Amino acid sequence: MLDKIWVFILLISVIFGFISGKAGELGSAAINGAGQAVTLVIGLTGALCFWQGMMAVMRECGAAAALARVLRRPVGLLMKKTRENARAMEAVCANISANLLGLANAATPFGIEAAKALSDGGETANDDLCMLVVINSASLQLIPSTVAALRASLGSAAPYDILPCVWLTTLVSQATGIAAALLLAKIQRNTRAASPLYGVKRSRLPLLRKKSAR
Amino acid sequence: MSDLILPLLICGIVTVGLFRKTPVFSVFIRGAREGLDTALGILPSLLALLTAVSMLRASGAIECLAHLLGPVLAKVGIPAETLLLILIKPFSGSGALAAGADILREFGPDSFIGRVAAIMLGSSETTFYTIAVYFGAAGVTKTRYAVPAALAADAAAFLMAALTVRLLG
Incomplete structure (x- = not known):
């Protein structure tokens, strides 16, 4: 994926540079960009290390486990399978709590475990797996440490003053994702019910007709 | 109020x-060490992408794109300057960070545009990467409604980023 994005951006720059007559500036822009990346990472490293340290303390003193316990009820509501499958419940809760604490490195393995536990083994995603993916593909992070560090390194007066906005935005984004997933799941089920031919083997058709007639 | 969140949280x-x-100190040190790995880990990809974004800005393409699509974004309250960030974010986290750094440098981290960009970065995820990793792990190829639902969440995040800055500052 990144291969294409990278080459695409570079190609557009060169083509556009020629059109706009700014091609001469591209070379120095490239080298400056590379230099900026190093400065940027150096600027980010302090805050990044600080927050990873803080979050390690939180995990160690049981905050992640406590969060995971709190999450059991809402997770059970959103993903049916976690109610009967303890392994799935554990993995999903660990995944979400690690995400909330910004422990991306820990969250992904839990998420993968959760995805395997929730899956039915077929090549079609079930509702639970879709819900897990939708929740994970929207942000869950409580402290956007990288972004705050980025602001700080570029001279922001109060790099963390975006926190309330980030929380509200994240909340609305998650709610939208979950609502969209529930809604689309319902719509798909209804369209399936409306067309009995959907994904059904021909041999089973008479049986299905009887059912829908009832 | 928001001045106090951070110190209180740390304490x-x-x-x-x-x-x-x-053992808070040694645990903190261990975590901070991991942060060093994270920082070093993002450097190569950030370098590659920031080079590309820097060239894109120098070529004038970003401005032109913002000029073209700006009116559409302006209708929903999103500053056109954040367009590249919005386009890259679902595909690449370090790409979005590069685009965000470019915006913050260009307009300043405390400007309206800078704040909106920062909130966008902080409240969205690399959607397609997540989808690929989790569905890949489960061996799923038919993702049904997951992609549209995930993109709806992204769209909500981008809209809310601009809205919250307007409302809360």
Whole structure:
């Protein structure tokens, strides 16, 4: 994926540079960009290390486990399978709590475990797996440490003053994702019910007709 | 109020840690060490992408794109300057960070545009990467409604980023 994005951006720059007559500036822009990346990472490293340290303390003193316990009820509501499958419940809760604490490195393995536990083994995603993916593909992070560090390194007066906005935005984004997933799941089920031919083997058709007639 | 969130959070975490008999200092050091790995880990891809974004800005393409699509974004309150960030974010986290750094440098981290860009970065995820990793792990190829639902969440995040800056500052 990144291969294409990278080459695409570079190609557009060169083509556009020629059109706009700014091609001469591209070379120095490239080298400056590379230099900026190093400065940027150096600027980010302090805050990044600080927050990873803080979050390690939180995990160690049981905050992640406590969060995971709190999450059991809402997770059970959103993903049916976690109610009967303890392994799935554990993995999903660990995944979400690690995400909330910004422990991306820990969250992904839990998420993968959760995805395997929730899956039915077929090549079609079930509702639970879709819900897990939708929740994970929207942000869950409580402290956007990288972004705050980025602001700080570029001279922001109060790099963390975006926190309330980030929380509200994240909340609305998650709610939208979950609502969209529930809604689309319902719509798909209804369209399936409306067309009995959907994904059904021909041999089973008479049986299905009887059912829908009832 | 928001001045106090951070200091209180920091004090709270270490105090609770100490009360629960966690060796807070050594655990913190271990975590901070991991942060060093994270920082080093993002450098190569950030370097590649920031080079590309820097060239894109120098070529004038970003401005032109913002000029073209700006009116559409302006209708929903999103500053056109954040367009590249919005386009890259679902595909690449370090790409979005590069685009965000470019915006913050260009307009300043405390400007309206800079704040919106920062909130966008902080409240969205690399959607397609997540989808690929989790569905790949489960061996799923038919993703049904997951992609549209995930993109709806992204769209909500981008809209809310601009809206919250307007409302809360």
